Amino acid sequence: MKQNPFNQEELMLFFEQLWKKSLNPFWVCKPIADDFEMIIANPAAQALDKRQTPGTKFSELIAHSGYSHGILSGYYQCLATKEPVEFEQTVKHNGKEFVFRTFLVPILDDNDKVTHIWGTSHNLTDFLDPQRELLALNELLDAKVRERTEQLNHAMEKLEKLSITDELTQLANRRYFDKALKKEIARAKRSARPLALIYFDIDYFKTFNDTYGHSAGDRCLKQVAKVLAAHAKRSADVVARYGGEEFVMLLPDLHKEQALEVAELVRRDIAKLKLHNENAPAGQVTMSAGIAVVQDNFTADDLLKLADDALYKSKADGRNRSLVAD
Numbered sequence: 001m002k003q004n005p006f007n008q009e010e011l012m013l014f015f016e017q018l019w020k021k022s023l024n025p026f027w028v029c030k031p032i033a034d035d036f037e038m039i040i041a042n043p044a045a046q047a048l049d050k051r052q053t054p055g056t057k058f059s060e061l062i063a064h065s066g067y068s069h070g071i072l073s074g075y076y077q078c079l080a081t082k083e084p085v086e087f088e089q090t091v092k093h094n095g096k097e098f099v100f101r102t103f104l105v106p107i108l109d110d111n112d113k114v115t116h117i118w119g120t121s122h123n124l125t126d127f128l129d130p131q132r133e134l135l136a137l138n139e140l141l142d143a144k145v146r147e148r149t150e151q152l153n154h155a156m157e158k159l160e161k162l163s164i165t166d167e168l169t170q171l172a173n174r175r176y177f178d179k180a181l182k183k184e185i186a187r188a189k190r191s192a193r194p195l196a197l198i199y200f201d202i203d204y205f206k207t208f209n210d211t212y213g214h215s216a217g218d219r220c221l222k223q224v225a226k227v228l229a230a231h232a233k234r235s236a237d238v239v240a241r242y243g244g245e246e247f248v249m250l251l252p253d254l255h256k257e258q259a260l261e262v263a264e265l266v267r268r269d270i271a272k273l274k275l276h277n278e279n280a281p282a283g284q285v286t287m288s289a290g291i292a293v294v295q296d297n298f299t300a301d302d303l304l305k306l307a308d309d310a311l312y313k314s315k316a317d318g319r320n321r322s323l324v325a326d
């Protein structure tokens with residue numbers, strides 16, 4: 001075996017210099033009843049905490065300083081396992097927080113009993129600071145991306161709503177209705193349930209416009225739309241503005257008599273609005289309705305045509321009425 005190149009005296013000199021000049025804190029402590037007592041701490045350790053003087057109890061040091069909680073458990077672990085222990089601890093010094101990686105080495109006597117613990121720490125703060133800065137920046141970036149994504153989703157929802165809404169009445173528009181109709185037809189076929197469609201058309205609306213002006217016409221359309229919306233009570237009911245003064249209502253699962261009842265209720269409530277129209281025989285705005293109810297084998301066109309024909313008939317029969325297609 002190779003001989004140690006240094007003699008005892010030289011070694012002591014080296015260790016003394018290391019002890020004094022090292023920038024890493026070093027200390028030796030010993031276990032006492034329910035605590036540890038500082039035996040000696042090097043200048044680097046004292047620079048961090050000058051109370052680390054011989055005889056100081058660790059419990060006192062910890063109680064009155066910025067050491068992180070739970071560091072004593074590292075010492076107890078070293079004592080119990082008689083093995084070196086490594087852990088991270090934070091220390092507050094002059095208002096700044098330092099992160100240290102601490103190493104503890106047990107010193108055993110001839111009876112294999114831990115008499116002392118030798119400790120040293122390596123300051124990780126400078127290494128961790130840029131990492132923390134990066135993490136904080138990342139978090140900031142994540143938050144910004146989340147915020148922007150939310151804004152974008154919100155804008156897209158708004159756009160989606162706009163694309164299916166009639167601007168004047170705020171009812172669904174024809175585009176939305178056509179999609180809903182296809183969906184409901186498929187559903188009605190699957191479940192072998194009836195599907196009702198009502199076409200509504202304001203009577204003598206051209207003369208209303210001509211007499212009272214386009215803005216009054218717009219206000220009338222809005223009021224009529226409100227009445228219609230109030231009668232589309234179930235979540236699957238759809239009411240839409242189909243064209244100028246034409247509205248449609250899709251009522252899944254309703255039979256002819258029930259659909260007719262809805263149309264008549266709408267007509268009654270339109271009459272209640274008492275929107276004056278001197279050119280109409282009733283002296284006020286009225287509505288005509290055409291109702292179609294289908295079941296089994298039918299297409300969207302079948303349903304629309306049946307309802308349209310029924311509406312045509314109710315117009316031809318004198319308006320201000322609801323007719324169900326045969």
Ligand SMILES: Nc1nc2c(ncn2[C@@H]2O[C@H](COP(=O)(O)OP(=O)(O)OP(=O)(O)O)[C@@H](O)[C@H]2O)c(=O)[nH]1
Pocket residue numbers: 168201202203204205206207209213214215216217218221243244245315319
């Ligand atoms: N104010 C207003 N009028 C509209 C709008 N869209 C369509 N109209 C008008 O609605 C009127 C529809 O007239 P017609 O189709 O002849 O129907 P009508 O006069 O109601 O006759 P009948 O349905 O047979 O009773 C036209 O004068 C259109 O200019 C709108 O958004 N605002």
